[in-house]
Every structure is written in structure tokens, then in C-alpha cells.
Amino acid sequence: MVYRAVRACLDDASLTMPEIEAVVTASADLWDGKTASNIAITEAVGAVMKAETRISGDGLLALMHGAMMILSGHYQRVLVVAHGKCSEADVDAVSNWCFDPVYQQTLGVTDSQALSLQCQAIKMRAAEMTGEESIGALVRAPSWSDSCGLTVRQGDGACAVVIEAGDDGIVLEGFGYDLDAHYLGDRDLSRCDGLARAAKRAYEMAGLPDSQTDINRHYWSLRAALQLPPWAEAIGACSFIEGLATLPNERHQIQWSGLPPFAAGMQRLIAGVKDLRESPGSDRSLIHGCHGPAGQMQAVCLLHSDGGPC
């Protein structure tokens, strides 16, 4: 699975494996059921006798680390690979093991419960702000009202991207990431401060004065569509109420068919790159990635295309 993604990526970039200087991978051991899940893919990603490092978490973090390796001047061209194979693990049971062992794990909290708490918090905030009892009356897509129905499926997948130093084509002009509080009770789950901080770092790095200047498309990694209004608010795209009424739309895309965990952010990035390649003229997109209970870890990448060939 991983080899096929890497092969497709190198073919797309017209590169051979010896031209790759270093590899950054993203995966999570317990989700794969392995001591170090990158051991199993060393050969597939071409990392034999090569510099490889593995980030535990969403692939967008690996991409950002790869970008920092290039910015450091120590490397020129880096292959980034993310994979998740959720069909092999009891994902929800595993997720219980990422809660602190003293309190939340012993309560038996899982990812889906954290997600459902988050959806409730978002609904309550909506109700408080508008006086409407039922969220169904507020949101654009009626199916949002059922919190169970909105969970986006998790699946298997691998994604690969090559990044290198340069100013042409599609440029990663800014990125930011952030880790929010672990205890669910420490966070206002109806907002996403971590994402706001991650986005702010990305805008600053890209030198964008106003947060939403010229961002034409947003590629979201969500577990539940209800996360979109508060999260769009966090990146400064619109107000919470506006978001409830107007999202998702052409500028804010959700992948309804499912995203493999840890490869999700990279999948969104590849979708964004493909669209940018087809778009004529100057264009800018925002890619979102996250992992952890109720989106504890948040990542934002800004891509800019000058419309030239890439």
C-alpha cells in the first residue's frame, strides 16, 4: 500500500529514488499495532541507507518537519509519506489509550465520545447564541442535526509528497501547528483555540496581513461536519453563526467519503495541489490537518500557486 503511493508520487514528480535525500514518515504505533510502525515501511519508502525520521501524528506535521529540514539548509529534497491502516485495529479502543492514565483513560473515554462531547458543545453554543432549540433549523445541511450521522468514516490509506527548495510552481508559503490542552474539560470544545494559533503562525510565516486574504479554497480534515463552523471561525474565515448557515460550500470542502487517520492531512494537501495545478493564474489554498481527541493537535498549511508550470 505504501510502496504504491510512493511510486505514484515519484512518477508524478519525474524523480527516481536516488534523487531523494531524506524521508519523513507519519504514522502511529498503536494504531498499527507495532513497536515502531516505520520499521515495517522502511523498504517501501526507499529509506534503506538513507536519512529517515518518523513523526507520530498527522502527515501534515511530517510535511512541516520536512519543510523545516529544507529551510535549515541541511537538505534539498525530502519525500514525505503518511499512512494509516485503521482496518487492522479497534480504533476506538486504541484511542482510549491516548488519554491520560490517571483520570480520563480510567473513565474509559474514547475518541468517539470526545467527538460527541464536542458536537454537543457546539450545538449548545449555537442554541445559546441564536435561541433556536434545534440545530436543524440553523445549519445548511439538514443531516448535520444528527450527531451520530455526521461522523466521517475512518479508513486505510497512504499518501506521499516530494518537497524541495525553490520558488516556482506551487509553494508552501506558510505553515503552523499547535497542541491544545489534553483534558477535555480544560478546553472550550465549541471553539478551537489551537487551530486559531496554528493558523496565525501560518499567516505570519506567509506574510499575509489579513488572515483570509485571497484564500480561495479550504481543504478540511474533519471527523464531524459540525466541527466546521467553529473551526472556520478559528482560522478567521467567518463567524460561527455565518459558518452554521453557509458551510460547507465550494470554498470549504469536506471529504465525506472518509479519511484515513494520520494520512488525512496529506490526502487533503494532495487534493489541494491537484486543484491548484488546474487553476489558471495566481491562486491560494489552505490545508487543514489534525489528530488527537476532539482535534487536540491542529495543523495549517498555506499553498500558493503563481499559475506557472510545476
Added chain:
Amino acid sequence: MQENNSEYLFSSITMDLSWNTDVGETMAGFFQRLKAERRLYGTRCSNCLRVYLPPRPVCGNCWQQMNDWVELGEQGTIVGKTVCYYEILDSMTGKPRTTPFVLGLIQIDGADTTLNHFVETPDPDHVSIGDRVETVLRDTLQGNVGDIVHFQWLGPPTTSSQGSKK
């Protein structure tokens, strides 16, 4: 840090997780061949011609996909050896394995890589690097790695056993 051993609170958590790991196409091909023919097969890289056991889809040295299956011999040579005195649980029986037991790095005839596995022998101290061993498979094959029970020690190489080496 406190160096005394006063009372500490522990949160006792037992891990009870299971994974349903897909062995992958290549390993599945290995087990199917093993079950059908009672023979070990390796994969060969068409670029460097290295024969891999355990088989795998990609030669990491060449970053080349492998599609050639190579039939391997029933015997092999010990290229690394140790006698172990510490207790381990036998994954087949769940009971401690009797000590001492012998571990070997075994190069199966026809393979370029080696396997770390148990070597069954009447006298652990007489096992040496260079000695020959024979693969022992379980009677009813189940199509998993437990099918290889151990390697039986045969002794120093004789002319005939060396002749069978590919």
C-alpha cells in the same frame, strides 16, 4: 526525587488490545506455497538478484518491486549461534521454554538473507558456525509462521550436504 520507598499510588491498567493485521500479498503468497508444497520460498530482486527470506514486496537496496518467487532448499547453514540461559515464553505453548536453548542465524540454501530461529540439538555446546541444519515443519500446516517449528541440527558439513547447497 524521593529515594525512600514510601507508599505510591499506582493506576493498574491491563492492556487488552488486538489487531487484525493483514499479512499482505507477499506473505500470503509465501504461506500459500508453504501449505501447498511444504516448501519455503523467497522473493528475488530482478536488479541485484538477492533472494529474500522472509519474502517481501520491495527490495530495499534497489527500491525495486519483486515478483519472482524462488524455491529454497530444505537445509541450511548456521552463520551465527548462541546458547541462551534466560527464560522466555514459548509463543506456541505459552509456557517457558526449557533452558538452555540454542538460537541460530540460519542461511537456508538458496537464500541470501538469514533467519533467526531455534536450533534443536542434543548437545548445545557442540553447535558451531558452519554446521548444517534441516527445516522442521509442523505436521498440519496452518499457513502462518508457526508452521516452521525449529531447525534440526545435523552436524558439521559433509561433502553431500555441501553439494546440495545451491
Added chain:
Amino acid sequence: MKARPVAIVGTGQTRHRKARPDVHQGEMVQEAVNLALLDADLSWDDIDAIVLTNMELFEGRALPDLWCSEFAGGLGKPVMKVATGGTSGTSGAIAGLLQAASGLFDTVLVVGWEKHSEGSTQTGMSLTDPAWDRHIAAGAIGNFALSISQYVAERGVTGEQAAMVAVKARRNGALNPNAHVKDAGITVEKVLASPMLAEPVHLLDMCPQSDGAAALIVVGGDKTRRYKNPAWFRGSATRHDQPYIGDHDKRMVMMRTLRSAAQEVYRKVGIGDPFKEIDIAEIYEPVSYAELAWYEALGFCAEGDAGKLIESGATQIGGDLPVNPSGGVLCSNPVGATGVIRVAEAARQLHLKAGDYQVDGARRALVSGYGVYTWSDVLFFSAERP
């Protein structure tokens, strides 16, 4: 593009022990971080980004960074966790150094930890390849012994020579308050009389399993100016390799990863004769015999001369090239932190803060990391600004 110079300006370590029942993982992390901040005269607010390293299956936590980073001051900050097996700590240190060198962050905290006492290491080690290795879970010691048997057959090193490595380590460890295993009175005879685990490896030839954490403060740009003896990062190299033990022809003799990584670093830094030009080395030796094999792979001596090198005393404190004056992995081994400890100890030597085991005139330090069967990291630091 010329790399931006970065340096390690602070280190902190817990007292590594068999078990630390008095603290949980997060508190242990916090202990090391606070010591590193104190050493660098910084506060939590000064940290721009954090790199964490830990092997989660040893304790059975999933993505423990989500929980523990708060104790490293990570709330609301850019945090990443690096995990690559035994090399996790050195890989995490490289990641932190490169992140600071990227110019995006001025001050990066690297912290590694492991709390072996909380979990089952045999489980942690055996979940490698579920289809293959898990069945033959003979453990790390047996696998080391297999490769050592090849090394001994090829090079003719003796049990006495290996025991001298163990003696050097435990005597050095006795000078280091953080070391888990220490024994000032240890002798070659005592090592050889300790229980045989797997021929030719005795109990005292092996590294322990420890609870512990270690932290580094990396700074770049103007932030380096206020420090008197920064440990400047000069370069690093990483080599990963094929996944099964049997993929590596005579792995301990050849060790192509470490050889190649060392050559790359020597080329980058301009080192022709490592034995003469390096002042101190902190290398990842999981077993006494490995230190001998690594001497050869790192070019400290000619092929086959490792036994003579340890006998000469040159790698002791006070010798020409002291190796692991801190006591090394044979004295403390909290896996996710072990590589960070190597880097921290090398930096402490350049900071001239290594106390009783300070190497006189330490200006150039080499670090190596080891993991899986042959994965290698090599890092180089100097007192001289690049």
C-alpha cells in the same frame, strides 16, 4: 543554502533509576525540562517549539505526547513527537536542531523519556513484524548474541576485552549522579562471573532498562550570544536499513549504516583522523561487545583492533579519546530518552559542566544513536562556532 548556526545551551536529566514510582510520565518529563531551563537560564515562556521522543508501546500509551507535552510546557505551542525505535532520542535531537536551524524558531526544547517500569518491555519489543518476528520472540539479548557470535568469529575479540568495556562504563557511571547502574569497584572477573544470559553475553555485559527523562535546549540566531560555552551543532547523518535481523550480512562486523553515517559527518566537518581529532564520544552501546564493534565502524581504530583499543585505556577518562565518560547506555537506558542523554552528555562536556567526569580540553564531541537492528544516527558538536 548555508545552514543557520544553532547550539545546545542547556541540558537537564532526571536521576535515572530502575523505577520512579514517585512520579508519573508527565511529572518525570517536567523534572528534566525544569532542570534544562534552569541550566540555560530560561523560562517556559521562552520556548518556541518542542520535540518529544518516546517509544509508546513500552508503557502502552498511545500518542503520549497528547498527555505529556503539557508537562513540558507545550500547551498552545508547536509540538511534534519523533519516534524511530532506539534512535528516537538522537533523531529527536536532530529534528530539534534542524527546526531551530530553519529559522522558524529561535528556541527549541527537545525532551525524551521512557518509564519502563510501567509496562512490559517484552511486549514492547515483540510487536515488530506481526507476521514473522513476533512468533520468534527470543528477545533482544538472543539477537544481540547471534550477531556477537559472528563478530567474535571474525575479529577474535575476547570476553575479557568486552568485560573491560563494562568495567569502564560502570566505573564512569559511579562518577555520574544521574546514572542508574554504577559500580566503582567492578572488575573484569566480576563481569565474567555474572550469570551467562546468551553466549557469550553475561548479565553485566548488557544495558539495564531504566525510568528517566532528558531534555535539551537548542537556540539559534542572536539567542546564542549570552552563553559562554555553547555546544555548536556541526552536522548529522542518519541511515536506516532493512527490517529483519537476517537482512544484514554479519551486521555487527559490517554495520554499514554507522560506517556510512560517520563518513558523511566526518566529510561535512572535515575530520580526517577521528581518533586524533575527536576529544570525546558518547555512543549508543546496548551491550559491551557493541562498543568494540562501533569503535571500528566509527573509525576510532583499524578493523580488528577494537580489542587492543580498549586494552590500551585510550577510551577511558584521561585517555586520548574518552568514550562514554558518563557511563553510557550500559549505565542508564530509558529508551526514548537514551539518545537524548547521549547528546546531553556530549553537550555538557563542551559546556564544561560534566563535573567529576569532565574531559579536559573537550572541544569536539561525537554522538551516535542506535536502534532497531542497524539504524544509526551520528551527530557532531564543537566548542568552535561554525
